[in-house]
Amino acid sequence: MQNEPIETSSEMNEIKALNSILEVARQAEFGLPSKRPEGVAPLEAEARVLDGKQEPRLLPVQAFKVLQAITDLKDAGASDLEIVRKFVFRSLKAGWPDNADGLADAVLGRTRDYTWSFDRLPPDLASYPGLTRAMTKQLMSKPSYEDFHLARLLRFSADDLRQLIHKASRSPNGDFRRLIPDLLKQGVGFEEWRHVQYACFLREVDDEVEDDLIRLLDSLPMRWRNLRPDFDLIASTPEVRAALVADFVRLTGKSENMRSALLEGILWHGSERIDEFVMTVAAAICDASLDQGSSVLDSLLAHPSSLVRLRAAALRRLGADEPIEPDRPLPTGILDSGRRLAELPERHRASPLTWIGDRHVEMAIESTVQRAAATFTGSYEGHWREDEEPLTVKLLSDVRAALGVVEADIAAVAGRRPGGRRISFSLRDRMVSKHEEGQPGTDPTASFSTDVCLIMTARRDGKVLANRASLIQVKKLKKGADARWKNSFEIVRKQLTDISKNTDASFYMLMGPESAGRAIEIAPARLVAEHLPSRGKTVGLRRELVALASRSLACWITYDVVGLWTGDPRVQVVRKAAGADGRRPYLLVELEVSISSDIVD
Known part of the structure; x- marks a missing residue:
């Protein structure tokens, strides 16, 4: 019974009553004369036949056709109209769920007409996936006012609501956002999920x-x-x-x-x-x-x-x-922290080598910074054409993330190993204008000639143990015209002379690619000066020498910088490194390491 006419018989029955309703409605719609006996009100006979019945089970398209038809019968009695409506809704409920798809299509096709009677349709229609998915698709495209009204009557699944909330988040000030609270309240089940989404x-x-x-x-x-x-x-x-x-x-x-x-x-x-x-x-x-x-x-x-x-x-x-390879640390809890610390080499059981007093911590710093350096050198081939300064900023970002992981790991397991103490790191960097790099330095006869000033502050129980300054000139390994890595780093002699005169705590940071067998190496400026040729404004520092006369970035940060094996403690040097009197490097890096003497229980 999809679109075919309802059958009739010689005596009034449910089928004939329904056909009669459609015919009377057609006559009323087009202004045709009624064939009904005089004095008989529209729907009076049909209502007596349909009262209390639910058969035949109408398909949705037929049911809504009947409901539409009776709206045109202005002279019909209110009680007769209600009897016919009740029959239609009883018929639809009796046909559920076989008529689910047709009912969903009919409601969607005539949203304006049938939302008013939605509560009289089969209760499970509100959560029927065929209807909620179709309405979700409609809301995601170009929803009408009637669509919003119908949506508030439905009970959407969590999958549907995810799509709708995502759309609402992309237009947070529109009508769509105001729809979401009603949809969450209408839902049945998954209470925790709806509660969290609301919050x-x-x-x-x-x-x-x-x-x-x-x-x-x-x-x-x-x-x-x-x-x-x-x-x-x-x-x-x-x-x-x-x-x-x-x-x-x-x-x-x-x-x-x-x-x-x-x-x-x-x-x-x-x-x-x-x-x-x-x-x-x-x-x-x-x-x-x-x-x-x-x-x-x-x-x-x-x-x-x-x-x-x-x-x-x-x-x-x-x-x-x-x-x-995060830009910021991702501490992941006691299990992962303990695993990372447990994977350190066995030599961590030896005596500590620095003022930190904990070989676990020293090895954790070295291992984690080494991974950060490996991440940097692994991507060097794609970035080597950039200036040294941006490359240094990227490297410091990786080191900052590495130190954050160490701090989180130590904190997570501090109370679960003998003698565990808390340690915190603070690594801040600040860029200044490049033209100041050549300003007079701490030695009145020399320019500053420094790319990076590193100021290390050590604290124990909140008290400052040491302030140390180290000056760094950054050089990168380049490719030649044959697209192969060069065999040496280009060193400007005047820069080398100037930075060496400022302080013995002056270093060259030498960057290279993983494919050239290089990590990031640190070499003292005075040692570089002693091994370079005596002539030439720009000279080459061969990679073979670097391999013999340098320390890895991980070892240098762990023992020389954090361990206070290097760094100039003189107040005037620290002040100059911090940027006093306009003598500033391109990058000022402030590293602070603080340790608590109290053992964590």
Whole structure:
């Protein structure tokens, strides 16, 4: 019974009554004379036949045709109209779910006409995937006012809502965003997921605080939410951030649904400004349920948000021990921190070599900076044409990330190994104008001739132990006309002479590619001066000599700089290095290492 006429018989029955309704409606629509006996109201006879019946089971297209027809019968009695409507809706409910697809198509095709009676249709229609998916597609394209009205009557699945929330996030001030709260409230099931999405995306300043989940999520800056946290998470101490991470893990408890909902919500809505913290919380949630966390990350790789996909992929790679080259550290919890420290060479059990007093920490710094240097040299071939200064900035970014990982690893396991102490690193850099590089230096007869000034500050229990300054001239290995790496670094003699006169703590940082067998090497300026030819404004420092007369960047930072084996302690040198009297390098780097003498319980 799709589009064919309803059959008739010689006596009034349900079929004949329905056909009669359609015929009377046609006559009324076109102004034709009625064939109904005088004194008989429209629908009166038909209503008596259909009263209390639900057969025949009308297909949706027929049912809505009847409903449309009776709206044209202005003279019909209200009770007769309601009897016919009840018959139609009983018929549709009796035909469910066989008529589901047709009913969904009919509602979508005549949205304006049938949303008013939606509550009288089969209850499961509101969550029928064929209807919710089709409405989601319509909302994602060019929705009408009637589409918004119908959408508020449906119960969308989590997959549908992901698509709609993603669209709303890209137009946060439009009508579409105002639709999302109603859709979340209409949903049935997946309560934790809907609760998290509301807290991350929709919370307003005047909304009441409902529970611990809301309070915790209120403390995180979110990408689109209008509510701002009541404190600055970025400026908070590592201890405050660690406490907040622990609260999130505790909140997930034993609920796998809450873990997956919170993981997705934080990865999706957490602000890029706190990306490091977002990844830390997400990793901690995954650590709390390793198997389930892995399966959730797998599902997020197909998420509509590109940021979620990237963050999930980063977490997966981190968990699988695949290399990640972040611009900022991604501490991942006690398990990964302990694993990284346990992988250090066996010689870490020897006595400490520096004032730090902990061979674990010394080896962790050296190993992690070495990985950062390897990352840099591995990509050198694609960047060697850049000036030394931008290359140095990139290298420092990698070193900063490496030191952040060391700090997080040490903090994570400090209380779980004998004699564990807390250590913190602060690495700041500031660029100044290049023309000041040649200004007079600490030696009145010499120019500064310095690319990088490194000031190292050592603290124990908050008290300054030492302030040391080191001057660095950066040189890179270049390719020749034959596209092959040259055999030597180009050294400008006057720069070498000037930087050597300023202080014995003057060095050359020599950059090269992995393919040329070079890491990043550090050589004392005076040693370079002693091994160069005596003539020529620009001379070559051969790679073979560099290999014999230099230290790796990892060893130099760990023992010479952090370990205080080098660096000029004179106040006038430190002040000049910091940029006094206009004598500034291109890059000022301030490294501070602070150690607590108290052993962590």
